[in-house]
Structure formats: structure tokens, C-alpha cells
Amino acid sequence: MPTILPFKAVRPTRDKVSLLASRSYESYTPEERESRLRDNPFSFLQILNPGFKYQKEISGKQRYQLVRNRYQEFKEDEIFMQDREPCYYFYKIVNRDGLEFNGIVAAASAEDYENNLIKKHESTIEYRENTFKEYLKTVGFNAEAVLLTYPDHPEIDEMIAEVMATRAEYEFTTTYRDTHYVWNIDDKTIVEKLQGHFAEMDAVYIADGHHRSSSSALLAANLKAENKNHKGDEPYNYFMSFLIPESDLKIYEFNRLVKDLNGLSKEEFLIQLDAMYRIENRGVAYYKPSKKHHFSMYLDGEFYSLYLRKNNYTINNALEGLDTHILYTTILQPILGIDDVRNDTRLAYADGKKDMVYVKGEVDKENYKVGFGLLPVSVEEMKQIADEGLTMPPKSTYIEPKLRSGVTIYEF
Incomplete structure (x- = not known):
């Protein structure tokens, strides 16, 4: 008590x-x-x-x-x-x-x-x-x-x-x-x-x-x-x-910005993404995800929607179902080569109050190569993580x- x-x-x-x-x-x-x-x-x-x-x-x-x-x-x-x-x-x-x-x-x-x-x-x-x-x-x-x-x-x-x-x-x-x-x-x-x-x-x-x-x-x-x-x-x-x-x-969520594609061309990067995500090109129309396990991406002047292929991803606990963790384990670490999300200078964060318009601006100014948009973590997710004795990745919430x-x- x-x-x-x-x-x-x-x-x-x-x-x-x-x-x-x-x-x-x-x-x-x-x-x-x-x-x-x-x-x-x-x-x-x-x-x-x-x-x-x-x-x-x-x-x-x-x-x-x-x-x-x-x-x-x-x-x-x-x-x-x-x-x-x-x-x-x-x-x-x-x-x-x-x-x-x-x-x-x-x-x-x-x-x-x-x-x-x-x-x-x-x-x-x-x-x-x-x-x-x-x-x-x-x-x-x-x-x-x-x-x-x-x-x-x-x-x-x-x-x-x-x-x-x-x-x-x-x-x-x-x-x-x-x-x-x-x-x-x-x-x-x-x-x-x-x-x-x-x-x-x-x-x-x-x-x-x-x-x-x-x-x-x-x-x-x-x-x-x-x-x-x-x-x-x-x-x-x-x-x-x-x-x-x-x-x-x-x-609020923390969106992610990455300085480069880890040596990949745009086409090679999209092909690797395709293994874990259904990808739709949204063109120049502003796009923000509306469901868990969906992400928005801004790359080379265009928005994309990324839908996780659930048949290829297993969720065994609250952490594995967290979008910030999914983004890390399916994209940031295996494709973009970012192991240390806390200290890698190739990775930056923008709180959701700045939204994807800010992310777009940073990519358009060539400060970053690609940006990812997420949904905010819910209170229920936050509590479940705590109840299971787990910890979120850095910059999962702006509260x-x-x-x-x-x-x-x-x-x-």
C-alpha cells in the first residue's frame, strides 16, 4: 500500500x-x-x-x-x-x-x-x-x-x-x-x-x-x-x-529520425522492409498511423505507410507488443544498423507535439535521410510494461x- x-x-x-x-x-x-x-x-x-x-x-x-x-x-x-x-x-x-x-x-x-x-x-x-x-x-x-x-x-x-x-x-x-x-x-x-x-x-x-x-x-x-x-x-x-x-x-509519441540508410540505396532499403511490412506509397499526402503496429515513414520526399506482417512477428509479452520496440527490432537494428538507441548519433528523436510535419522538414532539409512516425503509447501499455517488470526503450513517451x-x- x-x-x-x-x-x-x-x-x-x-x-x-x-x-x-x-x-x-x-x-x-x-x-x-x-x-x-x-x-x-x-x-x-x-x-x-x-x-x-x-x-x-x-x-x-x-x-x-x-x-x-x-x-x-x-x-x-x-x-x-x-x-x-x-x-x-x-x-x-x-x-x-x-x-x-x-x-x-x-x-x-x-x-x-x-x-x-x-x-x-x-x-x-x-x-x-x-x-x-x-x-x-x-x-x-x-x-x-x-x-x-x-x-x-x-x-x-x-x-x-x-x-x-x-x-x-x-x-x-x-x-x-x-x-x-x-x-x-x-x-x-x-x-x-x-x-x-x-x-x-x-x-x-x-x-x-x-x-x-x-x-x-x-x-x-x-x-x-x-x-x-x-x-x-x-x-x-x-x-x-x-x-x-x-x-x-x-x-505523446517520440518519432524517429535517422541520418542515413546504412549504405543501402532507397530501393534496397524498401526491399528489406518488405520482408516485415506491407508498404504503401502515399505520395506527398501527409500520413500518420492510426493503429497499433502501423508506422508512417517519410523518405525522399514521399510518405509511406508500413503495416507489420503479423505472421512474421511473435508477441510473447508487453514489451514485444510495444511499437517502439517493434520499430527497433524490425528496422532500426537489423536494417539500419542502430544497436544503441540511447547513444547512436545517427538516430534522433522528435516528440509528437512536433508531429510528422517537423520530421518531414528535417528530412527535406537533408539533416536526416528517413523519418518514422508512431502512435503514442497508452496508459494501459505503460502499466502493463511496469507490471511485468519490463522496461521500455528510451524515448518511448513524452508525457x-x-x-x-x-x-x-x-x-x-
């Missing part, structure tokens, strides 16, 4: 929240980061990029310590405050496309992660896990929640709706045109009911943030070993999460919502 608890968030004052909240650091171009750091002294990027103060690139442990210093300065300057009582933070996002996401920011248990009550569907890289663990250990806080999803629950939906009918603690719109609303809830009746509802669930699932959750679990184990008086209720035993119902998740960093902060 998952343990999902309220916590005392460190968060910006109401007058500063819109200035402070930022997207994830990597989502900004260097020019965007430079502009925000130069023009906005309250941006959370000032904490994440402490070297800007000295006009110097700083990395490694020195950067971690300076991040901690900047964070402490924001607290000393009363840009941040901390709630006196543990709260659940009800969070609503209405994005620029008009999609609405309603969920709860809370503390999830690292022990539940280890015991598979928080289920995973993606593999993690040990180097990244350990690097982020050391970062967390030095800075002492987590400002970016792991996105968790739970089965639709009418009673929780009703509680969220009742709270969101009241005035929000925060309401702000970003330059990205997303509007964010936050309610801090310390009412004991609501808190106890929510804890009970989550405890009744068999499991919750990671939608986005596998490395963050894994690093938090490593940190918990590390600090537990160092603490002779460990009790189990210390803040380091938990990590910040944003929990939303399954029906609120928006999952919304995306929370802003710095709106709620969890301290260890």
Missing part, C-alpha cells in the same frame, strides 16, 4: 511566485537562459546556475555547493517561506493548448519505490543516478517533482474539485502561456482521507522522473546507513511527487503535464 504524505514545503511568497517559477533547466536554449538570468533576479534559474553571478561556468561538486548557497540566500532574503504544518498541495495546470491537469503534490516513499509499490517502466543509467544523488545530498532539497499516476478515483476527484472551487494560494500565467493554480491544504480531515485513499491502492506508477526517483531512493539508503539513529520517518526517506489520475495523463521548478520545494 503506497504511503503518500503531506509535507512542509518551502515555497515562494505570493508576490514572487510568477517571477521565480521556471521550466526544467535543460528545456531552455542557452539564449533563453541568458536572458532570464540577466533580466530576472528572482528566477529559480539563479539558484540552478550559480556561476552566472561570476560570469563563469561551474560544474561538479563546486556547483552543487554554490546551488545550496544561492538557495540559502533566497531563504534569507525571504523570497521563500516554509509552511508550518504539513500540507498536500493541490495543483492545477491549464496549458497553452487548453488541456487541464489536476493533481496533488505530496511526499512519496523511497521504500515504496524499492518494494515496487511505486512501479517503473523505464530503465535508468547508473552514472546519472549517482550524479543526481550526490547533487541532492549536497543541496539538501528537491525542487522538481516526480510525476506519478494512480487509477481514477471518484472520491479523490471529488475532494480535488471541492478544494479547487475555492480561492487558490497561487494563480499565475507563465510566458509559455500555461496557467498554474496551487492550493495548500492542511485540513486534518482532508489529509487523513487522502492518506487513506492512497493507502488502499495496490500501487502507483511513475509516468515521468525515473532518474529522480531512483536517485532519491539511493540517497535514502545512503543517509540511512550514515544515521545511527535512523527511525524511518526522516525527510530523506521520501521524495516530492506530483500525483494525477491516469485519465489526466497526456502521452504532460510538466511542473514548474521552485513552486514547491522538498527539503531533506
